[in-house]
Amino acid sequence: MRITCSIAVGALLGAPAAAADLNLKIEIPRLTVAEYHRPYVAVWVEGKDQKFAGNLVVWYDLKQKNREGTKWLKDMRQWWRKSGRDLEMPVDGLSGATRAPGEQVIGFDDGKEPLQKLPAGDYQLVVEAAREVGGRELVRLPFQWPPAAAQTLRAQGEHELGAIALEMKP
């Protein structure tokens, strides 16, 4: 199922380069634990030098009263350092509710930030997950932007994340 939440950034790249289609699949593992909370997940783009280039996804518990769900945003430590602490959550078009275990599919629009203004080059997609009373995991997936050909890049989490696939079409 294609999830079109507020994050869905539609077709990308208003840049002169041909529009690219970008789909991200994130598997949230089903865990057998006594106390399970859905993980907080952040997805962002950074340069080869790990310099932050733009946010794609922030899933957190935004339904709690008094915005108490912001308390655990800092557990996504890298994201918090690179971007989260500069933001006032929730952010339109970025933040969404936490997701259930299973495969989550998100489409991104290259006509919108941050892909719209992303200069051509080598990047890494970073997926960071942190689970209350659980662990934290960060997975990096190198990619080239804009994509030269249709391709699917894959990475595999071990604990808090499962299979990650980035489907790109020029």
Place this chain on the structure above:
Amino acid sequence: MKRSAWHAVVVSLGLAVSVPQAAHAHRGWLLPSATVLSAEQGWVTVDAAVSNDLFYFEHQPMRLDNLQVLDPSGTTVEPENRNTGRYRSTFDVKLESNGTYKIAVVGDALFASYKLNGETKRVRGTAESIRKEIPQGAEEVQVTRNQSRTEVFVTAGKPTDRVLQPTKNGLELAPVTHPNDLFVGDEAQFAFLLDGKPAAGVNVTVIPGGIRYRDQLSELKMVTDGAGRVTIKWPAPGMYWLSASQGGGRGPGAAAAGTLEQPQRRAAYSATLEVLPQ
């Protein structure tokens, strides 16, 4: 006996780290429940103690008489729920604003020792009170001014710099790297200032917490350069205790014997720093 009485006086000021005569390694520290927070209107609770091992409250509580909390605008805020127990003090700070808070216990006092009829006596107070207390016939009068500063930084949201501005009194940390932005593998640079001026040649020690469960202290030792700076590469994530001191017959510029007019001066600084995993 005398030693423990002296010690009680010192501890009551939260000054154990700056006892010039102390060969034993009591360490004063502030340990917050968190140093990096994303909650809005969050709280931190802080343990304050003087101990041998870091960070275990196993010796004396740190007295909170000289506790100062600065909010990100540099305004003093009142900590809540103060309590001093047998081994530790605790208090809470509500983080009403986003930015970096500084929590400090600051001491500045004169200590004198003298011999009367062959017995060593010690007093503390102001120059005036000490002058009155030292009796006629006292010999080998030695006066020391002990300045100490024990700090911890806590940041809600984005780190800010306002509270990092030095008071220009005593030995202080002037972070180049923000103290709430420390990550394992990264290099952090800190400058030390004495009365606001770069303090060169100061011995700085950094000890990782968790001493109870390892055999070696694993301390990092360094000396500040001409600009008063040191660079620390963090070997592992965790809480660290950083300390530095100058004077008191240990460092450069120590006087031979202090008088009431010109006390020997010792300035000590310590801070608790949290280093996060990448």
